[in-house]
Amino acid sequence: MVQPCPVVHFEMPYRDAARAARFYAEAFGWQMQQLGPEMGDYLLATTATVDSAAPGAVRGSINGGLFPFKPDWPMQHPSVVIGVDDVRAAMARVTAAGGAVMGEPMAIPGVGDYVSFTDSEGNRHSLLQPAMSAGDCPAQG
Numbered sequence: 132m133v134q135p136c137p138v139v140h141f142e143m144p145y146r147d148a149a150r151a152a153r154f155y156a157e158a159f160g161w162q163m164q165q166l167g168p169e170m171g172d173y174l175l176a177t178t179a180t181v182d183s184a185a186p187g188a189v190r191g192s193i194n195g196g197l198f199p200f201k202p203d204w205p206m207q208h209p210s211v212v213i214g215v216d217d218v219r220a221a222m223a224r225v226t227a228a229g230g231a232v233m234g235e236p237m238a239i240p241g242v243g244d245y246v247s248f249t250d251s252e253g254n255r256h257s258l259l260q261p262a263m264s265a266g267d268c269p270a271q272g
Contacts, residue, residue, distance in 0.1 A: 141195035
């Protein structure tokens with residue numbers, strides 16, 4: 132049996148980066164950081180700055196980001212990113228479980244290997260094999 136793979140990130144599209152950054156900062160206090168074109172104009176969203184065992188620390192929180200909405204791209208909806216130790220093994224498990232992988236993994240500099248997939252219900256999500264593996268989800272074929 133495969134051990135649980137954690138949700139490590141969330142994503143959603145934006146149509147106006149400045150407007151989206153202002154909204155999430157004002158409504159929820161998130162720290163927003165606009166990346167440049169070399170990183171796809173991605174907008175990082177830091178939702179929690181701590182995740183430790185210290186008393187009062189926010190546990191189980193994840194951070195995320197927003198990507199530019201592109202009318203010609205498929206399935207641009209909010210989604211989660213699931214951390215895996217071996218992206219290719221996870222792709223095989225997704226397919227075997229009735230999902231569909233959307234293309235080949237792309238290397239994100241300093242982050243890891245990333246690929247999107249649809250689940251059995253048609254929801255788009257993604258897999259991320261971090262550049263530095265935490266060992267949370269063992270590679271299984």
